[in-house]
Amino acid sequence: MSHEDRIRLPALRSRITTAEAAAEWIRDGMVVGMSGFTRAGDAKAVPLALAARARREPMKITLMTGASLGGDVDRQLTEAGAISRRMPFQVDTVLRQAINRGEVMFIDHHLSETVEMLRTRQIPPIDIAIIEAVAITETGALVPTTSIGNSASFAILADKVIVEINTSQSPALEGLHDIFIPKHRPQREPMPLVAPHDRIGTSAIEIPPEKILGIVITDKADSTSTVLPADAETAAIAAHLVAFFEREVAQGRLTERLLPLQAGIGTVANAVMSGLGAGPFEHLTMYSEVLQDSTFDLFDAGKLDFASGSSITLSPAKARQVFGDLDRYKDRLVLRPQEVSNHPEIIRRLGIIALNTALEADIYGNVNSTHVLGTHMMNGIGGSGDFARNAYLSIFATKSVAKQGAVSSIAPMVSHVDHAPQDVDILVTEVGLADLRGLAPRERAAAIIANCAAEPYRGMLQDYHARAVATCGGHTPHRLEEAFSWHVRYRDTGTMRPD
């Protein structure tokens, strides 16, 4: 495929430039919006050229993306000291350290909300957007690649747009996208999406072509998924959830189609989704953010009818299979802006079954998704808050212990709360599953300790809870002087075990 096929509006072909030249358009203090969601469809060339420039010439930007970037972009920009502010999500080790040193101000949004705040000018506007595209259409519209994320609104709201045409991205991606942008209030109307497969928008990002400052041609592949294969614990978690769904079907609360599934990114959620393929479920659908290997495993197993997401992030082998033969899946897939994939209106209407991963949970079912020891940011809340609050059923999964057993993922009290008990219906570990629907806090504690915690922590939690009930009482008994003692012990001794 030639550049002519990728840039179908001839007037734009003269705007092809180098990454280095494009990086010069970015000035110190700018707010830059880049494509990229869960390492997919991120701008790859201009950001690295910008990092190279920032190493020579000190400058700082506010960097907004859809979610996490792949490659080395966050690392190189951080090492160059080029990021002053970052939102709404990240997963990079070097950037994370800078955030936790207080050098980069990180704003951890619900993923559906960033463009709402931009559109209403509640956060500073984007000066320049850098968007990866498969192609530019005859009218100058941008065809995204393997993610949409916030790209559409970034391109629409920015004064200037740099496009990276990535020739390694399959032209077959064109037609996969469904770009819907809500109107400004008070003109906003209902979103006419009533099933995961509904298409309500356009297949490309429509912007005035004159906003396109320059076009950079790249051929760097998306970073691949870092998801680990299923292990004994993730298989056990999946088995508990399959058994749970079977009971829900038997009791008539769900059909064998279940309801549209959302799965957070990562090893646990991916393993659980794959595990659903072993259950007696048929004609499943997904309405999720990121489509991982498990989505295509379920397609191949004939279990999944349709999947809606905001990005596709795959392992190397699965990427070769899927993108090498995308037409095989294309009529069962759609990618949407993350504002739509994560929209409260749609999540509530469709009745999503939301599956997200907890860093830790506590005996009452509060969930910490983000902060190690209550202080250090891991990645960000991502879309978990959009889904957990508004879902039909909100499931959180975690292994019962971490760090070779030195850390209990079930704590007396979580050191940071991302999800309140109202938003945690089911908590599951490899030990078992606690169904918390309709339970009061003292009942939730009994269910979580008995079903989700591993020894010796289970006994320690029973002891903590009994003493909290006896000495402090209340609706949600706690001993505040002791609630974080496990975390402090781990911090000071390297283990939550008492000795």
Place this chain on the structure above:
Amino acid sequence: MSHEDRIRLPALRSRITTAEAAAEWIRDGMVVGMSGFTRAGDAKAVPLALAARARREPMKITLMTGASLGGDVDRQLTEAGAISRRMPFQVDTVLRQAINRGEVMFIDHHLSETVEMLRTRQIPPIDIAIIEAVAITETGALVPTTSIGNSASFAILADKVIVEINTSQSPALEGLHDIFIPKHRPQREPMPLVAPHDRIGTSAIEIPPEKILGIVITDKADSTSTVLPADAETAAIAAHLVAFFEREVAQGRLTERLLPLQAGIGTVANAVMSGLGAGPFEHLTMYSEVLQDSTFDLFDAGKLDFASGSSITLSPAKARQVFGDLDRYKDRLVLRPQEVSNHPEIIRRLGIIALNTALEADIYGNVNSTHVLGTHMMNGIGGSGDFARNAYLSIFATKSVAKQGAVSSIAPMVSHVDHAPQDVDILVTEVGLADLRGLAPRERAAAIIANCAAEPYRGMLQDYHARAVATCGGHTPHRLEEAFSWHVRYRDTGTMRPD
């Protein structure tokens, strides 16, 4: 008005019975759904007859309502030992004590979610509904009184319904209600409500008349509001918010109409809403849960065009004025099921400005709305979570201190988290207002401590935060061993002051 006018389906008139006889239909172990939301429109006769019966004849029920009840219902049922489980909200002192002793299992729902969980049978079904009505129509439909709350879905989902026709409630209430019930999934469609004044449902609760077991005639008035008049602190909070909204208008982010307003129940929110009448705002609208005195103050001041709620709860004087001349307001008012008033879809679409009250907040903007000292339930989360998560702008207000200064409402770390920082855009006390939009945690801490805390706590918070940054660091610096030391000191010494 005669009973014939109140019971317009003649076949039902023979079902008139006494409260005592109706109470006999309720059996030990039943799940009972009662009308009532913020003390308005609650069933008043049968519940008290049930309490009298339970004092003679031990029995326990699960009691569901819309939100809080008035009169003595929760107290008398609790004193009779008749409540085993209670959801989704309450405000009664005696019931609260029983909850905090662990004698009553209280399930603290987001108010939009209770009927979703009932409809999908994720919590045990309602055996019998007791619904206060102004009238029963020619077709046997129930015309609610001063609240809808969960009444419509309770009546639709229950096998059997007891109706309390309350002759003290104005017949002019008929026509005020708009009852919309979402379809079961996957047939659910967009809710066609695009402005606070839109009517999308029916004016009465349509149920098969044969479900009506009995009709009890009462004339007990609604309990009146316990909201206190504005004081110096609430007036200062209102002034800070008026100034904030003026700046938003000046900067072009809002117009002088603002966006539809939601205000939580209580003295602070009521005072702030009244205070808006002093600002340069025009053609305001409300899309809220409870309509308090301030709603009618704003109508009378010519500032408010329309108000949508789920209940009307007024002071005695205001109740006489409003219900004595309801036709004056009727075309500017609508009451909806709490599932609709609090629906994520509508909240996000309309772009609600949500104003709720915090029990305490912390330096990072986490908010505790429910738990005293992290353990003892006050009332419940109510609708604050429905609104704060999905609103255009989420504001939390509190006085900076409580208990004559012995308690700082701004703590190093809240002892219970109902609202994560992502859901707290503005924090305001009488000291000042912190605009937290687009800020990272360390910046939020600086803004909250400087603008919202009162001395000596402000200096103590600065000291805590500086030491947390220096010794622990992280994205959200905390000293876990010290985070609750203020709460423990208050519990043990009666004050958070150090000596």
